Amino acid sequence: MNTEAKPSTQQRFFPIPVDALDHDVLQMDLYIKFAGQPGAPTLYRSSGLKFTPEDSERLAAQNLKFLYIPGNQHHVFRKSLAERLDRTFKDPSQARDQRARVVRDVCSKMIEDVLLFPGDAEPIAAVADISRNFADWSASDPKGFSHLLNMSSHDFYTATHMVNVGVGCGLLAKEVRPGDREFFTLAVQGGLLHDLGKRGVPSELLNKEGKLTPEEWKVMSSHPAAGFEELKQNPAIPEMVLSMVRDHHERLDGKGYPAKLDASRISPPARICAIVDVFDAITAARPYRGPTPPADTLKIMRDGRGTQFDADMFDLWERLVGQMLQADPTRAPAPSPEGPKLTLAGVADQDPACDHPTPPSIERNLYADNRRRFPRFAVSIHAAAQVVRAGKAMPVRRGEKFTVQVVDIGRGGLQIQTPWPLSLNDLLLIDLEIPGQQKVSRLARVVRVRRAGDAQWASGVAFMEAEGKAAA
Ligand SMILES: [Fe+2]
Numbered sequence: 001m002n003t004e005a006k007p008s009t010q011q012r013f014f015p016i017p018v019d020a021l022d023h024d025v026l027q028m029d030l031y032i033k034f035a036g037q038p039g040a041p042t043l044y045r046s047s048g049l050k051f052t053p054e055d056s057e058r059l060a061a062q063n064l065k066f067l068y069i070p071g072n073q074h075h076v077f078r079k080s081l082a083e084r085l086d087r088t089f090k091d092p093s094q095a096r097d098q099r100a101r102v103v104r105d106v107c108s109k110m111i112e113d114v115l116l117f118p119g120d121a122e123p124i125a126a127v128a129d130i131s132r133n134f135a136d137w138s139a140s141d142p143k144g145f146s147h148l149l150n151m152s153s154h155d156f157y158t159a160t161h162m163v164n165v166g167v168g169c170g171l172l173a174k175e176v177r178p179g180d181r182e183f184f185t186l187a188v189q190g191g192l193l194h195d196l197g198k199r200g201v202p203s204e205l206l207n208k209e210g211k212l213t214p215e216e217w218k219v220m221s222s223h224p225a226a227g228f229e230e231l232k233q234n235p236a237i238p239e240m241v242l243s244m245v246r247d248h249h250e251r252l253d254g255k256g257y258p259a260k261l262d263a264s265r266i267s268p269p270a271r272i273c274a275i276v277d278v279f280d281a282i283t284a285a286r287p288y289r290g291p292t293p294p295a296d297t298l299k300i301m302r303d304g305r306g307t308q309f310d311a312d313m314f315d316l317w318e319r320l321v322g323q324m325l326q327a328d329p330t331r332a333p334a335p336s337p338e339g340p341k342l343t344l345a346g347v348a349d350q351d352p353a354c355d356h357p358t359p360p361s362i363e364r365n366l367y368a369d370n371r372r373r374f375p376r377f378a379v380s381i382h383a384a385a386q387v388v389r390a391g392k393a394m395p396v397r398r399g400e401k402f403t404v405q406v407v408d409i410g411r412g413g414l415q416i417q418t419p420w421p422l423s424l425n426d427l428l429l430i431d432l433e434i435p436g437q438q439k440v441s442r443l444a445r446v447v448r449v450r451r452a453g454d455a456q457w458a459s460g461v462a463f464m465e466a467e468g469k470a471a472a
């Protein structure tokens with residue numbers, strides 16, 4: 001009889017950025033995984049021992065930016081993270097924008113954990129902790145809290161979008177029901193979780209330019225119900241949060257989805273989420289267009305006042321955004337002189353008939369996905385990669401080389417494995433040395449990301465079609 005302990009591959013491990021660890025006595029075990037190391041991470045340091053600045057330096061020298069904690073100790077990390085975030089938010093030695101950036105990045109990481117570990121209560125509990133942090137900050141430093149809303153310079157990426165919608169829902173909830181802390185906290189929580197169901201929507205669809213086919217629309221429009229179904233299994237999730245996840249695409253005129261609810265059945269929190277959701281979806285940059293200035297975004301959204309959006313809440317949001325811009329015009333680009341080009345119907349996940357305008361842009365070529373046109377072959381080689389553009393903070397700097405494992409290859413792209421997740425639409429420059437062939441460099445875009453076992457992420461990357469043609 002095999003008496004070996006249960007293999008550790010059964011254990012879930014959460015990646016933790018080394019930068020997010022305090023130099024102190026450890027309250028949890030830390031695990032490590034080196035590039036190319038097969039199987040689960042191995043124990044690096046047990047709880048009760050100290051993690052020192054020298055340890056951080058040694059890990060950095062080995063280019064290791066992530067350590068791992070076992071899933072059953074996540075709650076310890078969760079608590080320390082909430083405290084650390086609080087210290088960061090209140091740190092007077094850092095500029096407000098810098099603090100806001102760090103808080104957003106850490107929250108985005110937590111939302112990634114929610115997306116990566118379906119049904120796991122721990123990352124969801126971390127979101128509830130953070131919602132309470134948000135409530136404290138909004139009460140003690142409303143100006144600082146409002147700076148957490150990113151109104152420009154961000155790419156549309158599901159986790160960052162969920163963070164931004166969480167912040168925005170808090171801001172609008174405070175206008176709708178001033179002084180109601182519970183309402184504020186749950187509005188934040190609902191915003192942070194609202195697109196949870198998009199985990200099941202392929203990245204090609206989330207970033208598709210132009211009309212969705214009826215089949216694609218069916219998949220896209222399933223995300224509110226999918227998120228709701230998952231969250232309702234968790235007894236800690238309040239009804240208000242569930243209603244925001246399920247109903248944030250419903251419209252007052254009954255033309256929303258998934259249930260075409262009439263106005264009387266759409267709760268105030270879901271109405272709040274609908275406004276903030278569309279605001280962030282339009283302001284954020286997409287692969288096929290740049291960001292839209294907030295003033296233009298409000299003009300676009302005004303078309304939906306009273307039909308798509310609650311009229312009073314829209315007015316509150318418009319006033320609030322106006323006040324934030326007036327207080328600090330550097331937070332967002334000025335409105336375009338020729339006025340907005342986008343229409344409300346052109347917002348990706350809003351409408352089955354959505355038809356994005358397609359401005360002539362080099363980006364159109366850059367993002368052409370030719371991955372599936374060519375046969376692919378399984379390989380096992382390493383390649384050097386560097387980040388050209390990233391949608392979120394990475395454990396490597398832009399231009400810094402890191403090693404990826406290539407597991408299949410074709411003329412259109414590669415599948416690579418990395419010890420930390422890449423983001424959709426990240427651009428990489430990949431140097432490939434295929435035995436018997438000359439070395440080639442390819443610019444590639446990340447078109448899909450999934451978890452591939454413990455502490456490994458598999459990413460499909462598509463070579464930029466324009467590259468070969470440009471050289472011709
Ligand atoms: Fe959504």
Ligand SMILES: [Fe+2]
Pocket residue numbers: 161165194195277
């Ligand atoms: Fe959304």
